[in-house]
Amino acid sequence: MTVPDSSQQPFRFPVAARYAGMESSPLKDIFALAAREDVVSFAGGIPDPALFALEDVTSCYDWVLSHQGHRALQYGVSEGERELREQAARRLSRDLPTEASQIRVTSGSQEGLFVIAQALLEPGDVVLVESPTYLAAVQAFSVHGARIIGVDTDDDGVIAEALEEAIRTHHPRMVYLIPTFQNPTGRTMPVARREAVAEVLRRTDVPLVEDDPYGALSFSGTTWAPIASLPGMGERTILLNSMSKLMSPGVRIGWMRAEGPVLDTLAVAKAAISMQSSVVDQLTVARYLETADLDAHVARVSAVYRERRDAMASAIAPVLPEGAHVTRPEGGMFLWAALGEGYDAQAMLADAVEAGVAYLPGWSFFADHADRSTMRLSFVTHSPAVIEEAIARLGEVIARHRAA
Incomplete structure (x- = not known):
């Protein structure tokens, strides 16, 4: 040899x-x-x-370390800390009734996409996305062996008829959309388009992954309820939110909202990837949402x-x-x-x-x-x-x- x-x-x-x-x-x-x-x-x-909001964030970290320091520096649970899941559920419930048990905490929306890919995708599965779409979502799905297929869009977002045709042709595992202030285009789906897309997804029985990291950053004061809030969509949607664009990207905290048995699968996938998100950051974000005027x-x-x-x-x-x-x-x-x-x-x-x-x-x-x-x-x-x-x-x- x-x-x-x-x-x-x-x-x-x-x-x-x-x-x-x-x-x-x-x-x-x-x-x-x-x-x-x-x-x-x-x-x-x-x-x-x-x-x-540096002073507010600093005071929240100080409070957490002073009052919950030993817990904050310890291991946590894969689902996320109770206080944060309660605050996330409270915010989501403005448009979509949500319980803390329906929240799974992630280290930003990016980890959420990876957790979803790990939990739901098999090699060769098709994921339909807007054309164009968030490039890191394409990466997260692609490295799990998925085939990513773009669906035609216009200035109102993904075209419902094109989505239905793509579903009929490609039999996707799921659809991934960013309906509000989309990355990269900045487009927002009007209500009528959201309803048309929801009708297609309900009729074809295809799950939706809805990413909403920018929705609160409205220049007119008008906000758009997520597609997940439309009739029949809550149970078939995993909705992603993040604090990165609202509070600070450095804390790397976001969450997913889902219903039913998939919640357990998401927690298992999260545990396999990172065990849990930073406890001190979760508790600080929870304190911030409880005490600061985020709006x-x-x-x-x-x-x-x-x-x-x-x-x-x-x-x-x-x-x-x-x-x-x-x-x-x-x-x-x-x-x-x-x-x-x-x-x-x-x-x-x-x-x-x-x-x-x-x-x-x-x-x-x-x-x-x-x-x-x-x-x-x-x-x-x-x-x-x-x-x-x-x-x-x-x-x-x-x-x-x-x-x-």
């Missing part, structure tokens, strides 16, 4: 096939761009830390985000090519621009970064048939003045590529 000469080449761990070729990812690249001091990054949905805080943040949305929308309109389409969201964090035929936002990115501005190319948000002329721009991190100056530089890059 010949022993390989390890001095000739560096050792490499064997990598599972589902991660082959994934040394990087769009999400990893987002945070790398956001960290560059020489670049104004619109790439990530990174809340402005100046808007965090007032969100209203203040949303007012700032609206001003920044207006700044970006006004600045970008004149620099886009003729025939381009850009969304103007009524809440959330993102604008979505489609430059049109002949443009490749990925190819343009290096020149944009060289000019000191970054965005996220839109191709990564498509499960299939990507529109490479698209880009996602987050308006929440920077002031209007910075946004206007950076978009002007981006406009110069677009103009050079137009001439090419």
